[in-house]
Amino acid sequence: MNPDIRSLLLETLNTRASGGTRPTSQDLLAKLAEADPTVGLITQFLAQNRQERDRETSAQDEGGSQTLEQFDESDPARMHSRETSRAAHRLRQKIASMRKELMELRQRNDALAAALGACHLCWGSDPECEICDGRGGPGASEPDKRLFAELVRPAVRALQKSEGNIFSKADRSMSFNG
Secondary structure (H helix, E strand, O other), rough: OHHHHHHHHHHHHHHOOOOOOOOOHHHHHHHHHHHHHHHHHHHHHHHHHHHHHHHHHHHHHHHHHHHHHOOOOOOOHHHHHHHHHHHHHHHHHHHHHHHHHHHHHHHHHHHHHHHOOOOOOOOOOOOOOOOOOOOOOOOOOOOOOHHHHHHHHHHHHHHHOOOOOOOOOOHHHHOOOO
């Protein structure tokens, strides 16, 4: 690093540490560009990139989502970057939607398992299940009466009305009306 650049950076850091008035980033970059022309080119490049990002952001804010055709297609790298960014955004939205759906399905599964007195993890189908060791099928434990009345009883009544003989004589003698 050029000694002039190093001294400018140290001077800026010391000014900040001592509580003095610190120069802006643009002031510092201008001084650095005077000391080293390469820094000037880098500064110019960064400024152009920032202006382009600002224009794109304001265009999206004003006009909603942009189509790919509205952007300069002469720079394939920028086009690929935008497409990748949009694809990543769509994937994040899809993942969030799937997580929400999964949570809703888990809640529904847990409620139905409780209504039927079944293991909410495997429904009695997994001998390796950490909760029931495969013995948690429907009726393995006492069903939750409130959930049974809410979720199961209406289905039983509908079946009894439409096909009165689907249950054996013993099952029909049980009361599902409670």
